[in-house]
Amino acid sequence: MSKNNQEIEAKFAVRDLAPIQARLLELGAVCIAPRQMEFNLRYDTPDGHLSETGQVLRLRRYDDIRMTYKGPGVRNEGVLERVEIETTLGDFDSARLIIEHLGYTPIFLYEKYRAVWQLGENHVMLDEMPFGNFVEIESPNAEGVRALARQLGLDPYTSIPASYQALFERAKVTRRLTFNDITFANFTGISIAPEDFQAEFAEESA
Numbered sequence: 512m513s514k515n516n517q518e519i520e521a522k523f524a525v526r527d528l529a530p531i532q533a534r535l536l537e538l539g540a541v542c543i544a545p546r547q548m549e550f551n552l553r554y555d556t557p558d559g560h561l562s563e564t565g566q567v568l569r570l571r572r573y574d575d576i577r578m579t580y581k582g583p584g585v586r587n588e589g590v591l592e593r594v595e596i597e598t599t600l601g602d603f604d605s606a607r608l609i610i611e612h613l614g615y616t617p618i619f620l621y622e623k624y625r626a627v628w629q630l631g632e633n634h635v636m637l638d639e640m641p642f643g644n645f646v647e648i649e650s651p652n653a654e655g656v657r658a659l660a661r662q663l664g665l666d667p668y669t670s671i672p673a674s675y676q677a678l679f680e681r682a683k684v685t686r687r688l689t690f691n692d693i694t695f696a697n698f699t700g701i702s703i704a705p706e707d708f709q710a711e712f713a714e715e716s717a
Contacts, residue, residue, distance in 0.1 A: 516594055516595060516596050517592065517593075517594060517595065518581065518591070518592070518593050518594070518595035518649065519590060519591070519592050519649060519650055519651065519652060519653060519655075519656060520590065520591055520647055520648060520649040520650075520656065521589055521590045521591065521647070521648050521656045521657075521660065521667070521670035521671075522645055522646070522647050522670060522671045522673075523645060523646045523647075523648075523660065523665050523669060523670055523671065523713035524643055524644070524645055524669075524671060524705045524710050524711065524712055524713060525644050525645065525646055525665070525712060525713055525714055526644070526712055526714060527644065528637045528639065528644050528646070530664070530714075531635075531637060531646055531663055531664075531665075532626075532628075532637060534662070534663050534664060535628050535630065535635060535663070538630055538662060539630065540628045540629060540630040540635065541628065541629050541630075542626060542627070542628050543627050543628065543629045544573070544574045544625070544626060544627035545626055546624055546625070546626040546637070546639075547573065547574065547624065547625065547626075548573075548622060548623075548624055549571065549572070549573040549622065549623050549624070549625045550571070550572045550573075550620070550622055551569055551570070551571045551572075551620060551621050551622075551623075552569065552570045552571075552607065552617050552619075552620050553567065553568070553569050553617070553618055553619040553620070553621075553676065554568040554569070554570070554610055554611075554615040554616060554617055554618065555568070555615065555616060555618045556614065556615060556616070557614070557616055562618070564583060565582070565583035565584060566580070566581065566582055566583060567579065567580065567581035567674075568580055568610070568615060569581075570603070570606055570607060570610060572603045573625065575599050576599060576600045576601065576602065576603045576606065577597055577598065577599050577600065578597065578598055578600055578606060578610075579595065579596070579597045580594075580595070580596045580597075581593055581594065581595050581596075582594035582595075586672050587653045588653065588657070588667075589657075589667060589668060589670035589672060590653040590656045590657065590670065591672060592653065619676055619691070619692060619693075620692045620693070620694070621640075621675060621676070621679075621692065621693035621694070622641065622693060622694050622695055623638050623639060623640045623641070623675075623693075624638070624639040625637065625638050625639075630659070632650065632651050632655075633648065633649065633650045633651075633655060633656075633659050634648075634649040634650075635647070635648050635649075635659070635663070636648075636649075640675060640693065641693055641694060641695045641697065641698035642678070642679065642682060642693070642698055642701075642703035642707075642708075643703055643704075643705070645671075645675075646663065646665065646713070648660055648663075660713075661715075664714060664715050665713040665714065665715065666713050666714075666715045669710070669711050669712070669713040670713070671710045673708075675693065676693075678708040678710070679693050679708070681707070681708040681709055682703050682707045682708045685706075685707040685708070686701070686703065686707055688701075
């Protein structure tokens with residue numbers, strides 16, 4: 512959803528997504544992708560070069576099939592700015608075979624339920640991860656991200672400067688988890704709190 516191949520976003524942990532959705536409706540936002548399961552595969556070279564240099568190669572199945580490259584990120588007061596290049600594809604399994612025949616290795620998979628909302632030039636993603644609820648805000652600039660966070664009742668200074676994979680890795684250490692992928696099946700019976708991945712809830716009124 513980035514423009515000019517530039518992604519500017521922030522992520523927030525929240526207790527409940529329903530009030531965020533209600534506020535989006537009040538603000539006149541439109542749901543452009545209703546809640547549905549998203550499946551992601553992240554790839555790397557055999558020597559781990561992409562991860563070491565802060566780059567991402569991802570194959571995603573959601574409302575479409577999409578391959579994404581993300582460059583190393585720069586953080587601006589809690590907002591992440593990075594190069595993002597995406598293209599849609601016709602077949603997930605064929606794309607996966609092409610990527611793997613080129614020598615990339617799947618290193619990590621994760622599931623989530625996501626709904627996407629649009630408000631002007633901004634996009635808001637309501638994410639249900641196996642380890643909690645999150646709001647991602649994308650805007651043309653960092654101040655736009657912070658302003659919309661405030662409109663949604665979120666403290667901009669509680670934004671999380673980390674990927675879902677990084678949050679999972681922190682929780683793995685804190686909770687001594689032994690599995691390697693973020694799936695709802697893996698998290699059955701396990702309750703994770705923001706402090707388990709070094710974050711806090713973002714709701715200002717809470």
